[in-house]
Amino acid sequence: MRIECLGGDDPELAVVGGIHGDEPCGINAVERVLDDPPELDRPVKFIVANEEAIAAGERYLEEDLNRAFPGDPDGPTHESRLAARLTEELDGCLVFSMHSTQSYDGTFALIHEPDARVRPVLKHLSVDAVVDVGSHSDGRLFDAVPTTIEVECGYQGSDQATENASRLLREFLGATGALPQERTPEADSVPLFRLDRQIPKDEASSYAVYASNFEQVAEGEPFAAADDREVTADEPFYPVLMSPYGYETVFGYTAQRLGTVEEFDQLAE
Incomplete structure (x- = not known):
């Protein structure tokens, strides 16, 4: 070190x-x-x-x-x-x-x-x-x-x-x-999220992700696939750190949007 x-x-x-x-x-x-x-x-x-x-x-x-x-x-x-x-x-x-x-x-x-x-x-x-x-x-x-x-x-x-x-x-x-x-000016309307749960991926020879990080996935929308098996959202969520091969056993995380960084102090109370 x-x-x-x-x-x-x-x-x-x-x-x-x-x-x-x-x-x-x-x-x-x-x-x-x-x-x-x-x-x-x-x-x-x-x-x-x-x-x-x-x-x-x-x-x-x-x-x-x-x-x-x-x-x-x-x-x-x-x-x-x-x-x-x-x-x-x-x-x-x-x-x-x-x-x-x-x-x-x-x-x-x-x-x-x-x-x-x-x-x-x-x-x-x-x-x-x-x-x-x-x-x-x-x-x-x-x-x-x-x-x-x-x-x-x-x-x-x-x-x-x-x-x-x-x-x-x-x-x-x-x-x-x-x-x-x-020192830069305060950022304007930066979204604030909280991780919810990991999204497991089944064992497969290839993976795909259709969703874009930080863009909401609707309930019932396919957002990823393991081989030919699509993974569909059972409720709306925001994907974070979502990728086909970034993690061995999960696609990434679901997240909730809490508001913006400007509102952080209010949210922390």
């Missing part, structure tokens, strides 16, 4: 790339900042997390790091031990963690029961949507550090994902006062 601090000592802000070794966008975004460090008004900790998985070109070595938190310093896997170290390193920080996906070419943020430190930042991120993971936080960084904002930056391995990650990183630094010249 690589850790570098800019802007002073005792940072309360942290930026993380490389939770998954096969998602280079966050790693590249961190490296860009470290290669040409800006003058920061607040100290920030920059972390490249799973260097061993990155070197191997794999998502992880023994288990998914973002399902291993809070970890165990004496755990049986590399990721379990790394999760414990990362949990300790991020304790007390407002965390910005960058990812990429196989399901969506745009950007969206993931949160879990955000507090007063997290909510104002979301209003200054140029994302297509914000998603509360709800009951699906087990083992994720949220479990160990609730003040975490994860961002999905685009298609895994794409140049655009790196550009998106770099832009969103600077927006995070602007929103938190570390790089005030990068």
